[in-house]
Amino acid sequence: MFLSTHALAGIIISQHVHNVPEAFGLGVLSHYVLDMIPHGDENLGAWVKEKLVRRLPITFLTDMGFLALFIATVRIKNEWPQPHLALAAIIGAMLPDLIWSGYDLYRMFIIKHFPTARHYIQQVTRLETFFEHHERLHKWFHTRINKRVTFKVGLAMQAVLAGALLYASVR
Numbered sequence: 751m752f753l754s755t756h757a758l759a760g761i762i763i764s765q766h767v768h769n770v771p772e773a774f775g776l777g778v779l780s781h782y783v784l785d786m787i788p789h790g791d792e793n794l795g796a797w798v799k800e801k802l803v804r805r806l807p808i809t810f811l812t813d814m815g816f817l818a819l820f821i822a823t824v825r826i827k828n829e830w831p832q833p834h835l836a837l838a839a840i841i842g843a844m845l846p847d848l849i850w851s852g853y854d855l856y857r858m859f860i861i862k863h864f865p866t867a868r869h870y871i872q873q874v875t876r877l878e879t880f881f882e883h884h885e886r887l888h889k890w891f892h893t894r895i896n897k898r899v900t901f902k903v904g905l906a907m908q909a910v911l912a913g914a915l916l917y918a919s920v921r
């Protein structure tokens with residue numbers, strides 16, 4: 751699911767809570783709940799990796815463009831929550847995918863090119879163990895509803911979902 755869709759859920763959460771831990775915690779939780787909705791972009795990662803240098807910036811910037819648009823809309827409608835709460839909730843809501851991408855980068859660069867450093871990083875921080883546990887957790891939520899949808903259907907569903915979340919955040 752796109753980061754901007756998750757971030758919208760974070761914005762809504764931050765409109766209803768009063769402290770940073772709450773905003774952040776509920777943000778993280780909302781990520782896993784939204785990920786349960788079949789969203790058809792399972793192959794997007796593989797598609798991006800095929801031409802990483804070109805496709806990663808395009809995908810990321812499109813996603814962030816939508817996020818900027820959502821934030822601008824909420825601000826124009828004067829429903830923008832307190833900045834520190836919004837930031838905490840948005841980061842929380844995007845975090846599981848950032849960790850997931852972090853694991854990909856870790857596999858592609860550290861594991862592949864620096865096997866010795868990998869050994870020490872794992873010894874000292876247990877980073878790889880953490881990544882593996884998180885990977886399982888993330889996947890668990892993705893596979894709760896066993897319904898596969900195509901990329902196009904998933905995209906349409908996400909557009910509806912994002913529209914509904916945006917509506918909820920400014921009404």
Ligand SMILES: [Zn+2]
Nearest residue numbers: 751785846847
């Ligand atoms: Zn996710």
